[in-house]
Amino acid sequence: MDEAKRKPVNPEEQKGVSRRVFITDSARGAGVALLVGTGLWSKAETAHPIPLREIRPPGALPEDDFLGRCIRCGLCVRSCPYDTLRLSRVEEPGVVGTPFFKAREIPCEMCEDIPCVKACPTGALDKELTDIEKAKMGLAVLSDHETCLNYLGLRCEVCYRVCPVIDKAITLERSQNRRTGSHAMFIPTVHSEHCTGCGKCEQSCVLTEAAINILPISLVKGEMGKHYKLGWVEKEKKGAPLVPSILNKPLGQWGKDP
Amino acid sequence: MKMGTLAKGSGVGKAARETKGWYLAHKWLLLRRFSQVLTIGLFLLGPLAGVWFIEGNLNASLILDKVPLTDPFLALQVWMSGREMESQAVIGLGIVLGFYLLVGGRVFCSWVCPINIVTDGAAWLRRFLGLPKGVGLSRNTRYWILAAVFVLPAIGGQLYWELINPVSIVHRGLIFGFGLSWVVVVMVFLFDLLVSSDGWCGRICPMGAMYSLLTPASRLRVSAVKRQQCNDCLDCFKVCPEPHVINPALKGEELGLGPNILNINCTNCGRCIDVCAPNVFEFAINFSDNSRIKL
Known part of the structure; x- marks a missing residue:
């Protein structure tokens, strides 16, 4: 017994056994790897492709590229002077370890030097973004017309006042207040071309639940067919009507000369 | 009821503690x-x-x-x-x-x-x-x-x-x-x-x-330099998280193996050094001319 314990196993003598062991071990190993792989795959696929209320930092690549490139280190979080960013935890809906912010809690203050982008070691936050006003973190949507105070005819417009890109990203559009018949309504209107998705509007909405919300651009932004032409835009480009006007006569009864 | 198993379980490293003292048995x-x-x-x-x-x-x-x-x-x-x-x-x-x-x-x-x-x-x-x-x-x-x-x-x-x-x-x-x-x-x-x-x-x-x-290139290995002094207590095997790495280094002299633990699974944790009463193992930086610096 002592001798057997002392004596090392000679690989040459054990070749047949070790081959069998190797094959069964490999099959088991491959099986476990396959199980783990498909499990992870389905977990990733069934998770929300885009976290709805968890806004990525400025300069974040499109979500697919971002998830391949973000190394989950949190250096962007550390660089943020306003503690806006944090990393998604195990129990939260986002992809664990990736950075995000909640606009209603702490919005992005749009630092001019964009420290979070500079801090990213991999480029998951794109260093091409050098002007924070070009950021596209999300898009503000005035989603609830029933509770927005300006829609009710009041002059709240806090979202408009706090917007860092005021009068470009949010404007107040005047329309008639049909309820009173004699007042105007000033409707906060978001312009996607200028909105950075910083979330200042959502944070400062005075309602218990914000009527204006930052949402992923891909979720809310429409896209016209490439062949669509806006007649009035084309007219301006051309400097003249697109078709010669046939209605250059005073309107009278059709078919009869006046 | 558990006394027997408890005594068995806590036995690993006991000999080392007694001969080397608590600190060296946990260094x-x-x-x-x-x-x-x-x-x-x-x-x-x-x-x-x-x-x-x-x-x-x-x-x-x-x-x-x-x-x-x-x-x-x-x-x-x-x-x-x-x-x-x-x-x-x-x-x-x-x-x-x-x-x-x-x-x-x-x-x-x-x-x-x-x-x-x-x-x-x-x-x-x-x-x-x-x-x-x-x-x-x-x-x-x-x-x-x-x-x-x-x-x-x-x-x-x-x-x-x-x-x-x-x-x-x-x-x-x-x-x-x-x-x-x-x-x-x-x-x-x-x-x-x-x-x-x-x-x-x-x-x-x-x-x-x-x-x-990434391990093979490393010169820093645990080595069973005094393997002749091994008293077959098996404490190193019991405490090692990758016990298969020890055998060739400790018992492979006849096959011309060792004394360095070269298996890539060895984590260089050094626990085998701690629990060995006869001080068989040591950490060393090994050079290609067989010279070594003991840590």
Whole structure:
């Protein structure tokens, strides 16, 4: 017994056994790897492709590229002077370890030097973004017309006042207040071309639940067919009507000369 | 009822404690725990005390706003997903690779990784309670999982293992907010305690598997230099998380093997040195001309 314990196993003598062991071990190993792989795959696929209320930092690549490139280190979080960013935890809906912010809690203050982008070691936050006003973190949507105070005819417009890109990203559009018949309504209107998705509007909405919300651009932004032409835009480009006007006569009864 | 098994379990390292004293029988364990706590502590200095020596976490970090570090396990997954990394991450990768090629890849596992404390705890309790070995999952399973971890990003373009990687979840959790990360800790602990001995680190973890592959170049090895003095007490085998690495070095003299532990799974934890009463093992830097510097 002592001798057997002392004596090392000679690989040459054990070749047949070790081959069998190797094959069964490999099959088991491959099986476990396959199980783990498909499990992870389905977990990733069934998770929300885009976290709805968890806004990525400025300069974040499109979500697919971002998830391949973000190394989950949190250096962007550390660089943020306003503690806006944090990393998604195990129990939260986002992809664990990736950075995000909640606009209603702490919005992005749009630092001019964009420290979070500079801090990213991999480029998951794109260093091409050098002007924070070009950021596209999300898009503000005035989603609830029933509770927005300006829609009710009041002059709240806090979202408009706090917007860092005021009068470009949010404007107040005047329309008639049909309820009173004699007042105007000033409707906060978001312009996607200028909105950075910083979330200042959502944070400062005075309602218990914000009527204006930052949402992923891909979720809310429409896209016209490439062949669509806006007649009035084309007219301006051309400097003249697109078709010669046939209605250059005073309107009278059709078919009869006046 | 448990007295018999308790006595059996607590016997590992007893002879070493009696002959060398408690400190020398725990020297490398203490150094390792110090290193592991320091790894977490330095990262915590920033958020807790406002001293920003190192920022980030084990996946990638920045020392004193200058020196980047990047985990090769993460960097390889990013590359496999078909994405580039910017120079900061690439430089950090070079530094970390260089370090582990020098000291042995799995030094990460036993000296840095926070999960090691969890699995060491499970192994200790398993010995203490005299629990059976559990399911015999092959130690090569981890290489298959490693293959899956690197293939998946190539197909789906994401870092899939990061969805469950307990190493990064726990280390990040300690620094950026723990939340329910303790569930991961408990799962790994119970897996090692009840399902498979040395289960997570020794059979599953693809991170350790990758670090194993970085090991061969290292000159820093544990060596069974005084193997003639071995009294066959088996304490080193019982305490070692990768016991198969010891046999060739300790018992392979007739086959011309050893005395250095060359198996890439050895984590350079040095626990075998601690528990050996006759002082068979030592850490040494080995040079190609067979000269060595004992640590």
